[in-house]
Amino acid sequence: MEFFELNDGNKMPAVGFGTYKLTDPVETPKAVDAAINAGYRLIDTARVYSNESLVGQGIKQNGIPRDQLFLTSKVWISDNGYENTKKAIDESLKALQLDYLDLYLIHQPYGDNYGSWRAMEEAQTAGKIKSLGVSNFPDYQITDLAQFNKVKPAINQIEINPWNQEQASVDYLKGYGIQPEAWAPFAQGYDHIFTNPTLKQIADAHNKGVGQVMLRWLFQRGIVSIAKSAKPERIKENVDIFDFTLSDAEMKQIAALDRKEGVSADHTDPKTVLRLSQYTTNLNGLD
Numbered sequence: 001m002e003f004f005e006l007n008d009g010n011k012m013p014a015v016g017f018g019t020y021k022l023t024d025p026v027e028t029p030k031a032v033d034a035a036i037n038a039g040y041r042l043i044d045t046a047r048v049y050s051n052e053s054l055v056g057q058g059i060k061q062n063g064i065p066r067d068q069l070f071l072t073s074k075v076w077i078s079d080n081g082y083e084n085t086k087k088a089i090d091e092s093l094k095a096l097q098l099d100y101l102d103l104y105l106i107h108q109p110y111g112d113n114y115g116s117w118r119a120m121e122e123a124q125t126a127g128k129i130k131s132l133g134v135s136n137f138p139d140y141q142i143t144d145l146a147q148f149n150k151v152k153p154a155i156n157q158i159e160i161n162p163w164n165q166e167q168a169s170v171d172y173l174k175g176y177g178i179q180p181e182a183w184a185p186f187a188q189g190y191d192h193i194f195t196n197p198t199l200k201q202i203a204d205a206h207n208k209g210v211g212q213v214m215l216r217w218l219f220q221r222g223i224v225s226i227a228k229s230a231k232p233e234r235i236k237e238n239v240d241i242f243d244f245t246l247s248d249a250e251m252k253q254i255a256a257l258d259r260k261e262g263v264s265a266d267h268t269d270p271k272t273v274l275r276l277s278q279y280t281t282n283l284n285g286l287d
């Protein structure tokens with residue numbers, strides 16, 4: 001596994017395992033166990049995915065030493081603010097059966113994020129969280145949070161994939177000292193991305209799969225990715241990206257696929273704020 005160094009000195013695995021929509025009580029611990037066995041060291045969950053206890057089971061079942069794993073969870077909108085976030089952190093730790101989280105993110109850029117951030121800073125001082133970050137924050141908003149608090153976010157987890165490449169934000173975040181992390185690195189399979197002729201041709205040239213090419217492209221751009229699959233053979237295949245290199249010409253071919261259109265709604269659109277604010281307990285049905 002390769003690692004990226006964060007602005008707080010902590011090291012984060014370059015490729016992680018995503019767990020959104022993994023909620024089956026049998027399948028989920030198995031998938032987490034399979035991911036760790038396949039070499040993933042970063043696991044991404046969130047309170048709103050309603051699977052933290054199943055993810056925790058998978059980790060326990062696997063038996064990997066805690067210090068070899070990098071675990072991320074996130075606070076949802078309904079737990080925004082100082083008191084609620086303090087509670088949410090403890091509840092996530094309990095569900096995951098862990099003493100600390102490696103990374104904790106504000107999941108959405110809405111509500112009392114300053115209150116949440118203070119709770120997160122305190123939890124970091126108390127040793128409950130190693131690194132603090134945010135998700136889906138527009139560049140101006142992460143800058144605002146960073147400028148007016150003690151701890152600067154280490155991460156912004158945003159949607160990045162060949163359909164939605166976010167080059168301007170990636171450049172901005174890196175220049176400002178914040179590590180970009182790609183959610184939906186496969187665009188959730190949207191619009192036949194796994195059979196796209198350009199990606200397929202590049203994959204064939206390296207004797208690799210299209211998923212591997214997408215994750216390698218992100219890695220070469222200096223972006224952490226979290227790929228989800230429920231299927232053991234795909235879990236294994238997806239993470240195997242460190243034995244080939246995409247050429248500059250291939251990187252440019254993939255860059256040309258950018259549509260600047262993600263699978264998620266525009267986070268600066270008031271309609272998105274209204275829609276996401278309705279989801280309090282889990283995201284089932286959000287799509």
Ligand SMILES: NC(=O)c1ccc[n+]([C@@H]2O[C@H](COP(=O)([O-])OP(=O)(O)OC[C@H]3O[C@@H](n4cnc5c(N)ncnc54)[C@H](OP(=O)(O)O)[C@@H]3O)[C@@H](O)[C@H]2O)c1
Nearest residue numbers: 018019020044135183184185186187188211227228229230
């Ligand atoms: N911060 C946020 O707001 C946010 C939002 C969304 C997601 N996330 C995080 O990011 C992670 C990844 O995003 P995502 O799960 O939405 O989407 P994704 O990883 O882009 O795509 C997952 C989809 O791709 C399929 N897939 C995986 N590997 C494949 C392969 N090699 N060949 C063909 N199909 C393949 C999966 O199907 P199978 O499972 O059947 O293999 C699944 O349908 C999430 O799990 C979650 O942890 C964060």
